[in-house]
Amino acid sequence: MNKLFFKIFILVLLLSHPAFSKSNSPLLPDIPSGIKKIDLGDTAKINALLRLASTYVNKPGEQADDLSNAINYGNQALSLSHQYHFLPQEIAAYSLLSQSYREKKDIVAGRKYAEQGVKLLPKNSTTIEAADVLAELSTYYDATNADSLIIKINYFTKSVGILRKVAPRTKKLADGLKFLGDLKNSRYDLKEAVSLLNESLALYQLLGVKQLQDIYDLLGDALTSSGNTVEGLSYQLKALKTAEMFKDTSQMISTIYYRLAFTYNSINQDNRTAEYMDKASYYALKNRNNNDWIMISGSLGTIYNKLGRYREAVKTCEEALIKCPTTDYQNQTNLITNLLFAATATKKLDKASGYYNRLKQLTDAHNIELSPTDAAMIEYLIAMKQFPEAELQVEKFIKYAAVTQSLISKQKIEHYQFQVDSARGNFLSAISHQENAHLLRDSMLSRNYNKQIGRMQMTFDLQKKDQEIAFKAKHIDLLTHQNQLQNSALHSQKMIRNLFIASVLLLMALLAVLYNRYKLKHQANNDLQEQQEEINTQNEYLRQLVDEREWLLKEVHHRVKNNLQIVISLLNSQLSNIKDVVAIDVIRDSQNRMRSISLIHQKLYQFDNLATIDAGDYIREIALYLQDSFDTFGHIKLRVDVAPVRLDVSQAVPIGLILNEAITNSIKYAFADQTDKQVSINLTSTDNHVRLMISDNGKGLSPEIDIKQSKSLGMQLMTGLSRQIRAQLKITSNNGLTIELEWQQADPFHTSTHRGV
Secondary structure: HHHHHHHHHHHHHHHHOOOOOOOOOOOOOOHHHHHHHOOOHHHHHHHHHHHHHHHOOOOOOHHHHHEEEEEHHHHHHHHHHHHOOHHHHHHHHHHHHHHHHOOOOOOOHHHHHHHHHHHHHOOOOHHHHHHHHHOOOOOOOOOOHHHHHHHHHHHHHHHHHHHHHHOOOOOOHHHHHHHHHHHHOOOOOOHHHHHHHHHHHHHHHHHOOOOOOHHHHHHHHOOOHHHHHHHHHHHHHHHHHHHHHOOOOOOHHHHOOOOOOOOHHHOOOOHHHHHHHHHHHHHHHHHOHHHHHHHHHHHHHHHHHHOOHHHHHHHHHHHHHHHOOOHHHHHHHHHHHHHHHHHHHHHOOOHHHHHHHHHHHHHHHHHOOOOHHHHHHHHHHHHOOOHHOOOOOOOHHHHHHHOOHHHHHHHHHHHHHHHHHHHHHHHHHHHHHHHHHHHHHHHHHHHHHHHHHHHHHHHHHHHHHHHHHHHHHHHHHHHHHHHHHHHHHHHHHHHHHHHHHHHHHHHHHHHHHHHHHHHHHHHHHHHHHHHHHHHHHHHHHHHHHHHHHHHHHHHHHHHHHHEEEEEEEEHHEEEEEEEEHHHHHHHHHHHHHHHHHHHHHHHHHOOOOOOEEEEEHHHEEEEEHHHHHHOOOOOOEEEEEEOOOEEHHHHHHHHHHHHHHHHHHHHHHOOOOOOOEEEEEEEEEEEEEEEEEEEEEOOOOOOOOOOOOOOHHHHHHHHHHHHHHOEEEEEEOOOOEEEEEEEEEEOHHHHHOOOOO
């Protein structure tokens, strides 16, 4: 029964494909207000919505958002198609909604949509929409129930019949034929199943489809079930080869291994059966397909019992039984059957009794038929010497064998009847059953023997042909070679002698060259090593010189900064003895200038970079120092906006002095009685050109002052310093005074020593 159940389960998976539908029922939703805003024809609107719904429902996986979008677009398409009486689109919408709800696990709602779509079909309808909705409705019928399976096949047969008319030579028809063939195989309509699957395979090949492992596997299973084991096995091996060629690790490879295992089981190759069944279990677990893994575990337990590997059977089935859903009665039955068989075979009759009772409850409560469960129960009842009950169970097993036409099942029945009749004293009947059991066993052995002889003969013939071809080719090559030897024997001997002498000479010359190259290379390596040691010594000496130079430079900058601070302090002391205001201003201006220069030397010895300073930090410190020096906090706002620019020392001193003069001038002379006093400093850099702008919002210069003719010390300083760094100096007076200085940024690695001011 495991094999039948697996066929049905795989069939349900294969039949989960898109379907379309229409309505005039309570399922009909309201028309969304926004949909009429689409500037398209009515048919185009509906078709667009149907394509959207189909896209979302057929996306890989079953995401909640995708299914919600599919339902939303499907409802819109259903509303419009019903409003405008577009029957094909309405049927398509019902079919899509059915599929969406089915994948959302709302089976009741999904089935209602499918049934409503089928009700709308005109008599003898031959449209793609009709084929799809019939196929969709068939998915709601349980293939494990005989009556339900007939209805399922009926609907799908109608769907395929329509596709033959409206979609010949299409992949859609090939898929339909494949699914229908699998359904027929599940119902043991094997001749029809093989015919449909062959037709599907031919159509796939005509369409150029390469990945045919699923159809090969189905066809192989149908052929082996119908008794054509050799051809069936060839298709199944072709399915495995195709899957491996395309590196298929999906659930399909698990299915292929599972069916191959059953085929090898049918020809009593039990070890190969266990090997393939174990691989099927591995891939089912790898693909996280819990249901298939549970079902395969049941089959694996069966073959372990057959091989006498009872511990492995018990372990496998107990692990699967823990994860088996409580509502999965079929797999529960299979697993407990194996546990009952193993317990009976190992004489653990107390455990066997518990398994028997559980099995009896399951089969009676849920009407589970056509299962090897009967065989396990018979084994247990005979072991417990409950022969009347065993006889009743044998009767049930006879019905199962009549459906499957399995020789193994028939042989077991005869063996069980022999045991029951022997125990009850019906010796004539027992002898008859024993003879029948032996005949069936001999028949199976004969069948297997003939197959083995056929395979051996085929292998022998192929090997013989290969040997004949190889012998003929070898014989021709031998004759040709002998002829060549006879024609060139003397010439070859002479050539060999000459080649040998030449080879010896060439070898000696090669050895001499190699020895010479070795000596040269050895000498070169020694020279390089000496040079490298000398270079390393020089590098170390240079590094020490560089470190010493950097230390000396920092010490020089430090001392210059200290000397400038001493001068500033001396001037500050002198201020206490001077009463002349003009003289005091002159000395303070000089202090500020020296402070600007002192800041540069301070920054040079505080940081590792002895060539440049950060313009931003330098300008801010000068500005804050001058603001503090003139005590303008709270009176004059100072706004500093500078770009990340580094200044060479030769540029920093002149720029610092110009900045000092400009800010001092603005603080001292720019403002009168105005309240909003502001001095702005802006430094920008573009394409290696730097621009410094110092501006205030004061009264500006008096109109009678000629900047170019000015003899003031501050103006002379700014003019002279700007020339020194080759900068353009521009002074404008418009709503305040603006001093603008623009120069090209110097390369610190190509800058000479400081030029004098």
